[in-house]
Amino acid sequence: SYELTQPPSVSVSPGQTASITCSGDKLGDKYVCWYQQKPGQSPVLVIYRDSKRPSGIPERFSGSNSGNTATLTISGTQAMDEADYYCQAWDSSSAVFGTGTKVSVL
Amino acid sequence: QVQLQESGPGLVKPSQTLSLTCTVSGGSITSGSYYWSWIRQPAGKGLEWIGRIFTSGSTNHNPSLKSRVTMSVDTSKNQFSLKVSSVTAADTAVYYCARGNIEAAGPLDYWGQGTLVTVSS
Numbered sequence: 446s447y448e449l450t451q452p453p454s455v456s457v458s459p460g461q462t463a464s465i466t467c468s469g470d471k472l473g474d475k476y477v478c479w480y481q482q483k484p485g486q487s488p489v490l491v492i493y494r495d496s497k498r499p500s501g502i503p504e505r506f507s508g509s510n511s512g513n514t515a516t517l518t519i520s521g522t523q524a525m526d527e528a529d530y531y532c533q534a535w536d537s538s539s540a541v542f543g544t545g546t547k548v549s550v551l
Numbered sequence: 552q553v554q555l556q557e558s559g560p561g562l563v564k565p566s567q568t569l570s571l572t573c574t575v576s577g578g579s580i581t582s583g584s585y586y587w588s589w590i591r592q593p594a595g596k597g598l599e600w601i602g603r604i605f606t607s608g609s610t611n612h613n614p615s616l617k618s619r620v621t622m623s624v625d626t627s628k629n630q631f632s633l634k635v636s637s638v639t640a641a642d643t644a645v646y647y648c649a650r651g652n653i654e655a656a657g658p659l660d661y662w663g664q665g666t667l668v669t670v671s672s
Contacts, residue, residue: 446615478658487663490660494656531597539611540588540600542598
């Protein structure tokens, strides 16, 4: 089965840039989404189609996807961005979520 | 603004069938290019996709769960449902329903608040 691997944790200082990677075989051939999940809340879509932001998502969130790795970048990270982040892609007709990354803003 | 709300028993006995319903409000379940999905999350763990259903009734399932999962849609009630048979403690999780956007390459753009289902005798 298809797997997406993320680093368990990423730490970033306020105002700095956080980069979260998502790795999978030939991931660049697929579209990738990213979701943000804060404790006790439902996931929220922050990036779709590799790099598009839904309405209401701040411009500091951006995404890219090439080769075997997709990356979610949070520029000028704020304390409110502290959360778990999950990548997601489709393999045939099945959705696959990444292992998740906890972003800590220290 | 589309809203989704999960409902169903919070406690299910082992070997029995877990049944959940998701009610969609703020729009018709048949309008637009959407599919309807179930995702679960055990406490302290990651997201697991269970499956999706289109309003035509067509479904796709997570291969790891396929034999135990049944999904249906009731367009007259603006609802879709999930059944998971032969449950064990490993099925204990928060279950989310969500809307998928076909035209945008399939992202899950609206989620319910989630409902905790515990499998225990």
